[in-house]
Amino acid sequence: xxxxxxxxxxxxxxxxxxxxxxxxxxxxxxxxxxxxxxxxxxxxxxxxxxxxxxxxxxxxxxxxxxxxxxxxxxxxxxxxxxxxxxxxxxxxxxxxxxxxxxxxxxxxxxxxxxxxxxxxxxxxxxxxxxxxxxxxxxxxxxxxxxxxxxxxxxxxxxxxxxxxxxxxxxxxxxxxxxxxxxxxxxxxxxxxxxxxxxxxxxxxxxxxxxxxxxxxxxxxxxxxxxxxxxxxxxxxxxxxxxxxxxxxxxxxxxxxxxxxxxxxxxxxxxxxxxxxxxxxxxxxxxxxxxxxxxxxxxxxxxxxx
Amino acid sequence: xxxxxxxxxxxxxxxxxxxxxxxxxxxxxxxxxxxxxxxxxxxxxxxxxxxxxxxxxxxxxxxxxxxxxxxxxxxxxxxxxxxxxxxxxxxxxxxxxxxxxxxxxxxxxxxxxxxxxxxxxxxxxxxxxxxxxxxxxxxxxxxxxxxxxxxxxxxxxxxxxxxxxxxxxxxxxxxxxxxxxxxxxxxxxxxxxxxxxxxxxxxxxxxxxxxxxxxxxxxxxxxxxxxxxxxxxxxxxxxxxxxxxxxxxxxxxxxxxxxxxxxxxxxxxxxxxxxxxx
Numbered sequence: 001x002x003x004x005x006x007x008x009x010x011x012x013x014x015x016x017x018x019x020x021x022x023x024x025x026x027x028x029x030x031x032x033x034x035x036x037x038x039x040x041x042x043x044x045x046x047x048x049x050x051x052x053x054x055x056x057x058x059x060x061x062x063x064x065x066x067x068x069x070x071x072x073x074x075x076x077x078x079x080x081x082x083x084x085x086x087x088x089x090x091x092x093x094x095x096x097x098x099x100x101x102x103x104x105x106x107x108x109x110x111x112x113x114x115x116x117x118x119x120x121x122x123x124x125x126x127x128x129x130x131x132x133x134x135x136x137x138x139x140x141x142x143x144x145x146x147x148x149x150x151x152x153x154x155x156x157x158x159x160x161x162x163x164x165x166x167x168x169x170x171x172x173x174x175x176x177x178x179x180x181x182x183x184x185x186x187x188x189x190x191x192x193x194x195x196x197x198x199x200x201x202x203x204x205x206x207x208x209x210x211x212x213x214x215x216x217x218x219x220x221x222x223x224x225x226x227x228x229x230x231x232x233x234x235x236x237x238x239x240x241x242x243x244x245x246x247x248x249x250x251x252x253x254x255x256x257x258x259x260x261x262x263x264x265x266x267x268x269x270x271x272x273x274x275x276x277x278x279x280x281x282x283x284x285x286x287x288x289x290x291x292x293x294x295x296x297x298x299x300x301x302x303x304x305x
Numbered sequence: 306x307x308x309x310x311x312x313x314x315x316x317x318x319x320x321x322x323x324x325x326x327x328x329x330x331x332x333x334x335x336x337x338x339x340x341x342x343x344x345x346x347x348x349x350x351x352x353x354x355x356x357x358x359x360x361x362x363x364x365x366x367x368x369x370x371x372x373x374x375x376x377x378x379x380x381x382x383x384x385x386x387x388x389x390x391x392x393x394x395x396x397x398x399x400x401x402x403x404x405x406x407x408x409x410x411x412x413x414x415x416x417x418x419x420x421x422x423x424x425x426x427x428x429x430x431x432x433x434x435x436x437x438x439x440x441x442x443x444x445x446x447x448x449x450x451x452x453x454x455x456x457x458x459x460x461x462x463x464x465x466x467x468x469x470x471x472x473x474x475x476x477x478x479x480x481x482x483x484x485x486x487x488x489x490x491x492x493x494x495x496x497x498x499x500x501x502x503x504x505x506x507x508x509x510x511x512x513x514x515x516x517x518x519x520x521x522x523x524x525x526x527x528x529x530x531x532x533x534x535x536x537x538x539x540x541x542x543x544x545x546x547x548x549x550x551x552x553x554x555x556x557x558x559x560x561x562x563x564x565x566x567x568x569x570x571x572x573x574x575x576x577x578x579x580x581x582x583x
Binding site for chain 1: 320327331352353396402407409419422427433452453455456459489512519541552566570
């Protein structure tokens with residue numbers, strides 16, 4: 001008992017640096033932001049408490065609500081495309097790599113390469129490739145007989161967001177691929193062998209044995225995609241600028257948040273409204289995380305035990 | 306009964322699929338690097354050709370070295386990344402040691418509190434961060450970035466290190482205690498045992514710091530504190546029509562992460578999976 005008390009000082013010394021840095025530079029600013037979202041400039045340019053007025057402005061005044069809903073809608077589509085393209089294709093690549101063929105490690109490294117690059121670099125590289133002035137996409141499409149698909153994809157309101165989403169998929173596919181692969185190779189080979197002996201085909205083995213066993217990873221990939229997408233900014237900023245053109249067609253919450261609190265060109269910086277936007281983003285992300293923790297993970301645990 | 310023939314076809318199909326996707330993943334990167342060594346005319350007339358004696362040029366790289374301080378940007382990125390990583394590893398391994406080693410009342414709650422940051426992006430506190438950095442007079446200093454990246458990296462680092470430290474055998478530490486070693490000494494002795502986990506933490510924390518654009522743009526946009534990614538971003542925007550210069554800048558910016566990846570790929574893969582297991 002006496003020894004326990006003696007130990008406590010060490011515990012404090014060990015924990016203090018990490019807890020202090022984390023609290024001061026991550027948790028405190030988050031709460032400070034939430035507090036700022038409940039304040040605004042007073043008559044004499046001082047800060048006064050205004051309750052939920054900023055949020056009312058965000059949802060009630062058209063000059064705010066229109067761009068906000070536009071960004072949220074775009075962000076939802078951005079996320080949907082990742083869920084429908086990035087994660088299934090990532091799973092497919094993982095399944096191919098999981099077959100343990102020769103050269104698997106080389107394929108894996110190559111496919112992961114875009115993931116390690118800066119979004120700025122990736123965005124700009126694709127911008128060049130898709131730029132009609134250089135004509136790369138035109139000649140590639142002509143070579144495979146798809147000339148009809150040649151458009152200035154990033155320049156059109158109708159296609160900019162989908163194109164950017166696919167560029168982001170191209171870059172980030174390495175993460176789901178790695179996570180799915182790690183889950184697939186943990187499945188004991190005997191399980192699949194037994195099914196094969198019973199005459200099950202590759203397709204049936206995948207859906208009846210492998211897929212149910214990697215469901216926990218499916219959940220992790222989904223929640224990581226959700227948090228990453230609703231917090232995205234760099235790709236849009238690097239390729240389309242802070243105005244997320246053309247005509248805000250590629251504006252997502254990250255770029256909307258940036259313009260609001262930091263200001264851009266004619267729009268003055270507004271830390272109070274910016275905090276309110278961050279507050280809504282926090283709410284969206286927390287909702288997603290909680291659905292994952294209590295909806296998905298809980299249910300899986302119930303099935304397992 | 307799988308016939309050898311159908312097995313062969315299966316393997317060929319798998320290779321074909323992976324080969325096709327690998328080409329798709331590498332094509333844009335190779336195209337950029339290749340064309341950065343060609344003269345302006347050939348970049349447009351024959352974008353897929355290899356540079357030869359006649360078309361080879363370093364014009365883009367010369368424009369780069371004469372107009373932007375890329376050495377300085379590189380140094381800034383290096384200082385920020387290295388200092389943040391060092392801080393992350395030191396403070397996180399200490400905290401992880403406490404959480405894994407001692408039973409105390411707030412152990413679970415402290416772990417939970419530190420884990421919030423794994424899922425909640427630090428960016429959402431940017432307004433508060435900017436305000437604080439202004440008050441601390443840290444805007445346009447590398448310290449603002451180092452402190453933020455350390456705070457950002459701590460949660461996942463502690464999570465991975467704690468899981469790893471819990472698996473260490475108790476006997477070793479108890480033997481040291483009987484020999485009269487202090488708790489600090491025991492922490493120091495366990496560090497070499499968790500080297501693989503520290504490698505994973507370094508690998509997963511490194512690239513998000515090196516590649517970040519958000520915080521350099523907001524906290525340290527000054528010419529003397531620009532990181533490589535921000536410097537490249539500004540340069541690309543300014544020289545958008547000078548293809549030689551743009552391609553050269555992209556190539557230079559691609560190299561460091563690719564080199565880091567080659568050195569740390571094993572740790573990186575282990576780290577990605579370790580961080581997401583729970």
